[in-house]
Amino acid sequence: MENWRNNRLVFAVLALPPTAWLVIFFTVPLLIMWVYSFAERGPQGQINLAINLANYARAVEWIHLGIIWKSIWVAAITTLITFAVGFPLAMGIAFAPARWKNVLLLLVILPFWTNLLIRTYAWIAVLRTRGFLNFGLEWVHDKLSTLFASIGFPELMGEFEALELLYNQKAVVIGLVYVYLPFLVLPIYATIEKLDKSYLEASLDLGAGHWRTLFSVTMPLALPGIASGCLLAFILSMGTFLTPALLGGTDSEMIGNLIARQFSSSRDWPFGSALSFLLLYLTFIILWVRASLAGRKDGPI
Amino acid sequence: MVDNNTIISIRDVVKRFGSTVVAVNDVSLEIKQGEFFALLGPSGCGKTTLLRMLAGFESPTEGQILIDGEHMEGVEPNKRPVNMVFQSYAVFPHMTVHQNVAYGLKVTGTPKSEIDDRVRESLSLVQLEAMAARKPDQLSGGQRQRVALARALVKKPKVLLLDEPLSALDAKLREQMQIELVHLQKSVGITFVIVTHDQNEALSMADRIAVMEQGDVLQVAPPSELYEYPNCRFVADFIGKMNLFDGTVAGIKDGKVLIRVDEFADQLSNLVLPHNEHAKGEVGIAVRPEKIRLDENEPEDQQVRLKVKVTEVVYYGDESHLFLESTGGARFAANLKNEARDTHAEIVSGKELWVSWRPEDTLVLSS
Numbered sequence: 265m266e267n268w269r270n271n272r273l274v275f276a277v278l279a280l281p282p283t284a285w286l287v288i289f290f291t292v293p294l295l296i297m298w299v300y301s302f303a304e305r306g307p308q309g310q311i312n313l314a315i316n317l318a319n320y321a322r323a324v325e326w327i328h329l330g331i332i333w334k335s336i337w338v339a340a341i342t343t344l345i346t347f348a349v350g351f352p353l354a355m356g357i358a359f360a361p362a363r364w365k366n367v368l369l370l371l372v373i374l375p376f377w378t379n380l381l382i383r384t385y386a387w388i389a390v391l392r393t394r395g396f397l398n399f400g401l402e403w404v405h406d407k408l409s410t411l412f413a414s415i416g417f418p419e420l421m422g423e424f425e426a427l428e429l430l431y432n433q434k435a436v437v438i439g440l441v442y443v444y445l446p447f448l449v450l451p452i453y454a455t456i457e458k459l460d461k462s463y464l465e466a467s468l469d470l471g472a473g474h475w476r477t478l479f480s481v482t483m484p485l486a487l488p489g490i491a492s493g494c495l496l497a498f499i500l501s502m503g504t505f506l507t508p509a510l511l512g513g514t515d516s517e518m519i520g521n522l523i524a525r526q527f528s529s530s531r532d533w534p535f536g537s538a539l540s541f542l543l544l545y546l547t548f549i550i551l552w553v554r555a556s557l558a559g560r561k562d563g564p565i
Numbered sequence: 566m567v568d569n570n571t572i573i574s575i576r577d578v579v580k581r582f583g584s585t586v587v588a589v590n591d592v593s594l595e596i597k598q599g600e601f602f603a604l605l606g607p608s609g610c611g612k613t614t615l616l617r618m619l620a621g622f623e624s625p626t627e628g629q630i631l632i633d634g635e636h637m638e639g640v641e642p643n644k645r646p647v648n649m650v651f652q653s654y655a656v657f658p659h660m661t662v663h664q665n666v667a668y669g670l671k672v673t674g675t676p677k678s679e680i681d682d683r684v685r686e687s688l689s690l691v692q693l694e695a696m697a698a699r700k701p702d703q704l705s706g707g708q709r710q711r712v713a714l715a716r717a718l719v720k721k722p723k724v725l726l727l728d729e730p731l732s733a734l735d736a737k738l739r740e741q742m743q744i745e746l747v748h749l750q751k752s753v754g755i756t757f758v759i760v761t762h763d764q765n766e767a768l769s770m771a772d773r774i775a776v777m778e779q780g781d782v783l784q785v786a787p788p789s790e791l792y793e794y795p796n797c798r799f800v801a802d803f804i805g806k807m808n809l810f811d812g813t814v815a816g817i818k819d820g821k822v823l824i825r826v827d828e829f830a831d832q833l834s835n836l837v838l839p840h841n842e843h844a845k846g847e848v849g850i851a852v853r854p855e856k857i858r859l860d861e862n863e864p865e866d867q868q869v870r871l872k873v874k875v876t877e878v879v880y881y882g883d884e885s886h887l888f889l890e891s892t893g894g895a896r897f898a899a900n901l902k903n904e905a906r907d908t909h910a911e912i913v914s915g916k917e918l919w920v921s922w923r924p925e926d927t928l929v930l931s932s
Contacts, residue, residue: 465622466655468642470669470720480672484659 301537309531319538328522332542335518338433339502342440346448346497349441351490354452355482358459369453372446380443384510387439391429391511398426431513439507444500448493455489456482488558495554499547519543572598572724572756573619578628580614580780588614590780591628596724596758601750603771604760607803611780612760616726619758620649633723648717649726652733656701656712662688663697665712669720687719690749707738718753725750727759731766743769764804768792776800798849798930805853808897812836812850812929824929826850828895832871841929849930856926857899859887860919867921873897875916885909889920 302315322328357368375383390396402424409421429435463485467477483490505520512518519539526536573596580589589611596602604612617623618630621642630637632646648669657665666684675683688694691711701709710730717725730746731739747770750757761767767774768788775785776799784796795801802809815823815835822844823835836850864870873889876896882903889897897920901909912918 460653460655462651462653462655463657465620465642466649466651466657466716467668467672468622469620469647469649470672470716471643472668472672473643476672480668481657485657487659 297537297540300534301541303534305532305534311533319535322535323538323542331517331522332519335502339498342437342501343494343498346441346445347494350445350448351452354449354456357453358456372449380506384506387511391435393426433516435511436508436516439511440501444497447500448497451492452489455486459485491554503543570597571595572633574631576629578625581626587780592782594775599754599756601757601770601772603767603774604777605764605767605774606777608762610777612777613728616728616760620647620726621645646723647726648720648722650713650717650730652729654709654713656709658701662699662712666716666719683719687715691715706733724756724758729760746770801851801930806898808852810850812848814844814846814848828893831893836869838924838927843929843931851928851930852922852926854898854900856922858921859899863919864921868924870919870921873918873920875912875914877914878912
């Protein structure tokens with residue numbers, strides 16, 4: 265059966281269900297959305313098929329561009345922090361003793377076993393004014409106050425003031441870093457894991473220290489994985505909806521929330537469709553830049 | 566006591582992985598300045614582990630390693646006066662040939678002007694000046710290996726370590742590189758320590774060879790001594806081809822040793838061999854295939870001779886390898902040079918021949 269590819273019947277039987285699934289539940293809805301994006305909203309929120317670019321023109325108005333720009337900005341900050349946390353983590357797992365590797369990888373993907381909504385609510389419980397983080401800080405504050413009082417400085421620490429951690433941009437970034445960390449760690453881990461360790465040994469052998477080896481050898485060789493991981497984190501956090509909705513404040517609305525609002529309370533599906541496609545085009549552009557950068561490299565990395 | 570000539574001293578080195586695996590078992594070796602030294606053994610014998618301990622990638626569980634009189638305990642790989650050529654070459658794929666060779670100088674803060682000169686000099690040593698701007702994926706396997714060599718030599722190490730450097734090359738190129746490596750070593754005067762499982766490689770290149778098996782060094786000797794005077798059955802069998810038999814010392818007569826070999830007994834009651842200090846009790850009797858003479862008629866002038874039947878002929882072009890069996894069940898391998906186009910056409914399976922060899926070419930190995 266090695267030439268099952270040549271057997272048209274077998275091929276058709278195997279390929280038909282997934283193709284049908286994708287066409288019916290992905291391609292067709294996407295096409296409908298695309299057509300809607302050129303329509304206009306009726307007075308009761310119905311869709312009037314008047315083919316024009318009004319929705320796109322509205323999407324690039326300043327107020328909406330501001331939200332798109334903020335989404336890009338938040339996604340960039342999130343990616344940066346996720347990389348700063350995730351790269352060392354990926355390195356650590358890749359260089360861990362073999363029997364620990366699977367356990368550590370499991371820990372990285374363990375959060376997926378719980379629903380994202382519930383995990384996001386958990387962050388609310390951690391970050392809010394009367395949340396676990398503030399409780400912890402207050403406890404430390406109390407202990408320090410008692411300590412300083414006992415050595416004669418009762419007023420040194422002052423009153424404890426709870427930190428405002430929730431319902432702002434910082435909370436959104438914290439939440440996004442948490443959610444997309446595994447998406448960044450796994451591709452980077454996969455490239456470092458596959459990397460011939462003798463490259464690193466050769467670098468050490470030639471007199472380079474560990475930091476030099478990291479920046480001159482490990483990171484350049486892991487670049488494909490780093491690019492994939494960062495891109496994944498960036499694209500996913502740019503289109504995010506849940507995290508800013510739950511952890512963000514009034515100024516934290518991102519493009520995902522704007523789109524969601526068009527399909528719910530605003531009942532403006534045509535505008536929502538146009539925004540969705542704008543986000544899609546943006547994503548394509550980023551992927552295209554990445555692909556052409558990768559293609560330009562003459563090395564087989 | 567350190568001899569001035571000694572560049573590497575390995576003293577009672579033991580390496581254990583975990584609590585059960587003993588990779589290197591109490592090895593002591595002295596390697597001399599300017600020597601081409603080979604660590605030879607089957608895979609898993611501990612030779613690579615020993616080399617990695619010299620480079621600093623592993624540390625001995627017990628014992629000491631001195632390089633140029635300095636204790637290497639706790640000295641990181643990047644601080645050791647040795648450089649390594651890796652089995653996979655490990656030529657950095659994201660750097661050009663020039664950048665690869667310059668890397669080791671750059672990271673240690675060598676001035677830019679000096680780097681360029683030394684890189685050019687090192688590349689000319691391996692005849693790769695023309696390739697300086699190329700990326701490794703534009704090079705052949707042999708060229709990549711030269712880059713690895715140039716990259717290590719540019720550092721002017723006291724010792725160059727080579728981990729199976731030729732194993733990835735095809736047979737023709739390997740032979741050529743063997744000769745080149747020897748010339749290179751003589752011209753730069755740096756001590757080379759090479760790890761290999763290929764006995765031909767070790768015999769043809771090294772000044773001295775250490776044969777390792779299961780973590781032990783069995784014999785350290787120059788190639789010809791190793792080949793002609795192996796000190797145990799393993800070395801005799803591992804280096805080259807060998808006809809090996811079990812024998813028992815039957816006695817000593819007129820300063821000669823009498824040895825009984827069961828498979829020879831129907832034709833030869835005893836082998837009469839020159840005196841040998843190993844000849845006690847049960848011994849191994851060995852003779853190299855090329856030391857065996859083949860005759861159609863009984864060679865009266867030879868003391869050790871047996872009538873055999875050809876069981877198989879394997880043709881190699883320049884010579885043929887014959888497999889022979891005596892009536893007593895002794896099996897021999899012997900070589901036959903194909904000196905003329907039409908020689909030995911008559912030698913086929915089933916033909917009866919005589920094998921004989923000189924008593925002094927017989928090896929007696931303590932079991």
